Amino acid sequence: MRVIVDTEKCCGAGQCVLVAPKVFDQRDDGIVVLLDAAPASELHAAVREAACVCPGAAIRLDEQA
Template sequence: MSVTVKADACVGAGQCALVAPDVFDQDDDGIVILLESDPQGADRTAATRAARLCPARAITVSEQ
């Protein structure tokens, strides 16, 4: 699995950091920060859920 983010598309909703805190964080402006680009186990499921919840579609999850 590969996770990528488009920080310039992020609107700062914060759903990603709430749903997958080991994979995503937010900077001082609320913009997404990717902590783990290849999550494992439960973090994989959480990252996929975060991508679905992102209102800006700033998160992409793909299988390698």
């Protein structure tokens, strides 16, 4: 899995950080920071959930990577 974030779409809700804190963080202004673009398999379910709950659709997943 490869995680791609579009900081231009991020609205700073922080849902990704709550769901997958080992993969996502936030800057001081609330915009997403990607900590791990290729998370371990045990984190995949949480990353998928984070992408689903992102209100700005700022998280994209490449499941083939």
